[in-house]
Amino acid sequence: MYQPDEIDWQLIEYIQDGLELVGRPYASLATQLCLSEVELVARIENLQCTGIIKRFGIVIHHRRLGYKANGMVVWDIPDQQLIDVGKHFTQFKYVTLCYQRPRHLPQWSYNLFTMIHGLDREQVITNVETLNETCGRFPHEILFSQQCFKQCGAHYVYQKRTEA
Amino acid sequence: MLASSLNTLQQRLLENFQHNLPLSPTPYAAMAEQLGVDEAQVIAALADLRDKKVISRIGPVFKPHRIGTSTLAAMSVAKQDLSATAAFINSLPEVNHNYAREHQYNLWFVLTATDDAHLRAVISMIENKTGISVMSLPMLHEFHIDLGFELNHS
Numbered sequence: 001m002y003q004p005d006e007i008d009w010q011l012i013e014y015i016q017d018g019l020e021l022v023g024r025p026y027a028s029l030a031t032q033l034c035l036s037e038v039e040l041v042a043r044i045e046n047l048q049c050t051g052i053i054k055r056f057g058i059v060i061h062h063r064r065l066g067y068k069a070n071g072m073v074v075w076d077i078p079d080q081q082l083i084d085v086g087k088h089f090t091q092f093k094y095v096t097l098c099y100q101r102p103r104h105l106p107q108w109s110y111n112l113f114t115m116i117h118g119l120d121r122e123q124v125i126t127n128v129e130t131l132n133e134t135c136g137r138f139p140h141e142i143l144f145s146q147q148c149f150k151q152c153g154a155h156y157v158y159q160k161r162t163e164a
Numbered sequence: 165m166l167a168s169s170l171n172t173l174q175q176r177l178l179e180n181f182q183h184n185l186p187l188s189p190t191p192y193a194a195m196a197e198q199l200g201v202d203e204a205q206v207i208a209a210l211a212d213l214r215d216k217k218v219i220s221r222i223g224p225v226f227k228p229h230r231i232g233t234s235t236l237a238a239m240s241v242a243k244q245d246l247s248a249t250a251a252f253i254n255s256l257p258e259v260n261h262n263y264a265r266e267h268q269y270n271l272w273f274v275l276t277a278t279d280d281a282h283l284r285a286v287i288s289m290i291e292n293k294t295g296i297s298v299m300s301l302p303m304l305h306e307f308h309i310d311l312g313f314e315l316n317h318s
Contacts, residue, residue, distance in 0.1 A: 022207075054227040055182070059221050
């Protein structure tokens with residue numbers, strides 16, 4: 001699978017927050033990297049073809065979902081049942097993320113993370129109860145969000161590789 | 165966003181260029197040519213959409229988890245220090261989500277980096293600055309969410 005080289009990373013860092021609204025938005029990076037603008041555009045095409053860039057275009061601001069409440073629900077599932085339970089959870093429309101993550105024993109025994117939405121807190125709790133009933137009941141906790149400090153797309157910070 | 169508040173050119177730009185911006189050294193001129201208008205009109209229309217916060221940027225959307233590395237990090241912060249610690253975490257460009265949550269682990273954020281060494285360095289720096297250990301929970305497996313398939317057990 002293609003991995004970005006150093007020039008790709010510099011290009012990614014340059015374009016990730018959006019192109020400037022000027023006639024030749026790649027010109028200054030091209031000068032900086034001693035490449036032609038055509039070569040930079042070809043690299044963007046390559047990043048698209050290799051599946052690194054999912055789409056390249058106008059990005060509309062996300063509209064707020066009707067869901068008011070969300071809870072990160074963490075589950076302690078026996079390892080041998082994890083795949084089945086994880087697949088089971090993905091069938092419910094209010095489950096929007098479902099990830100396996102490592103336990104950190106003794107202080108953290110949860111290995112399955114789900115994001116559960118609801119119109120309000122009570123509905124989130126009801127939805128979690130439904131999940132728990134239908135998966136066979138496992139230890140879990142709901143971590144409601146109190147305050148969102150930051151939410152934005154992944155941002156890559158390029159650090160030039162230096163020889164040790 | 166109300167479609168009626170956008171002019172015709174803006175609507176056509178949004179219809180045509182959310183997925184495939186022309187791969188050209190002069191993308192706005194190429195868009196203008198496709199739509200039969202001037203480059204200056206395209207740039208002005210896009211600047212207006214940006215100023216009205218209809219669009220966030222013109223650029224790439226990356227496939228999650230395809231490049232680089234990321235982790236979900238959790239910290240247990242004393243209540244009186246929470247907003248100061250959260251502000252420090254927010255200031256780091258590697259952070260793209262940061263939430264206070266009701267739990268002993270009360271600060272949860274996502275760190276994204278180009279490689280594991282960079283990720284470890286950021287975590288160490290946070291631990292040194294705050295004196296609080298960071299629990300790092302990288303994704304091991306993603307269960308694919310099959311949108312559009314709904315079960316009703318209620």
